[in-house]
Amino acid sequence: MARMRRGLVHAMAWSLATGAAVTLSWWGVHTVMAGTAYDPPRALPITADRPATTPPSVASQASSTRRPKASPTPSPTQPPASVAAPSRKPPAPPSRSPSPAPSTPSAGRGEVKSYTVDGGRVAFDIGTSSAELVSATPASGWQMQVWKQPTYIRVTFSRDGKEIDVFCTWHDHAPMVQIDER
Template sequence: MRVRTGFLAAWVATTAAGIAISWAGVGDAMRGTALATPELAAQAPVRQGRPPAGPSPEAGAPSAPSPSPSASRTGTGSPAARSTGARPAPSASAKAPSGRVRTYVVKSGRVVLELSARSARLVSATPDSGFQAKVWRRDGWLRVDLTDGTHGSAVFATWKDHPPLVQVYEY
């Protein structure tokens, strides 16, 4: 009986140690991902209406009306739009986040941004069913629209001459 109790105690201690070590490793790996957990989900004020097209050259704040969903994909004056129905595949230059990763859960999906002291980078844009992701990138700002053509959500990050500022619009 004593041998069995000793074996059981050793087994329980070894199993508990293995679980604790595994949990610590998985916890570190999960903190490096862009999962929407309550402590990582960003709280940004939501504005009603369509967002502006881009920051003004002087103030770095939004000022112009939104480009239409059928914005041209060519030329230097128009945004480079990309429409996707699903999550884009990671690029070859994908790297571990170097800034704060923030998840913005909006009515039409989820946008995950990496915010550093001097810029913002799109980690992922996951639209809900029936919506598409459209992304515009420019020097000093980033805009992600999750839209069905009429209604949607926009996450707008600006950082020209200031730390990144994120605004959320529902339209």
């Protein structure tokens, strides 16, 4: 009888320890995964009744993932090859013409223009000599990545090996938007 009781105590202790370990592991993974790319996308609507100038705190929330407030959008150490060297020949026409949505003039900056592609929607505040990203929202099932540099902004939507880039560049020229699908 004492042997059976000891076996039962050991089994209960093992069950409690295993349950505690599983609970602690789940809690740790849940804590780490909170606020990562697995959160559902959040988008800010662009409407005519909303002022076109977006405060920096709202613009940083336009991303589809939550990021710590202290770290800005990651930038690659070198720009992508398609933007790295200025070309001497005129750029090829985009494979798909951008479809700008109605825009609203912003106070002293420029105008907000929205571009919708198969992978999602991007809105830029385009001024005379530079531009800012207002929002970027991937379509359902698409992934999105954003690069911000002093002379360009690149938003890439990707799914199943297909990539759609929306470039806004302003190096030695007025800001212009190009769409590249591959």
